[in-house]
Amino acid sequence: MTEMGDLFSRLLAAFFTKRLEVVLVGLESSGKTTLCNQLALGDAGETSPTVGLNVRVLSRNRITFKVWDIGGQQKYRSEWPRYTQGCDVIIFVVDSNDSERLAEAKHELHQLLECREATNIPVLILANKIDLGPKLSEEEVIKGLNLDYVTDNAWMVIPISAKEGTNIDQAVTFLSKYGH
DSSP states (O other), X not given: OHHHHHHHHHHHHHHSOEEEEEEEEESTTSSHHHHHXXXXXXXXXXXXXXXXXXXXXXXXXXXXXXXXXXXXXXXXXXXXXXXXXTOSEEEEEEETXXXXXXXXXXXXXXXXXXXXXXXXXXXXXXXXXXXXXXXXXXXXXXXXXXXXXXOSSOEEEEEOBXXXXXXXXHHHHHHTTSOO
């Protein structure tokens, strides 16, 4: 009977698990890989700068995510649009403690969203590192990234701490609205 129960549980999970393809971008050191670790393991773990890209498949709250974690260094940013083609959601991570680089983040985000591959793809902006000292408010992130002018993509800003796991469930709730 337990074999039948296990089989039934696996079948239910297969039919009622949402699948979501996500492109994870942002400037280097914004916390993208830390976010992946938090989603996958429930812990930030140790990270090192992403060279090129990492692809991970992870599950959380009955959602299976295929996450394309793309390096944020200048030399990789021109590749971002290529990976958005066919994805369900773009996650753009911003270091909320680095106000000096907000204009650069804005430029890169808008350059990405101007590409036809990114048209109409929802964007989740995660203002990361709220666990650290002075940080940008949600309103400052919206204004600094000029999000009021983003009209072809649904978007939302959520302040998080990928390291501490703060508001990660809120981000997953946003993501759960998309996919198949």
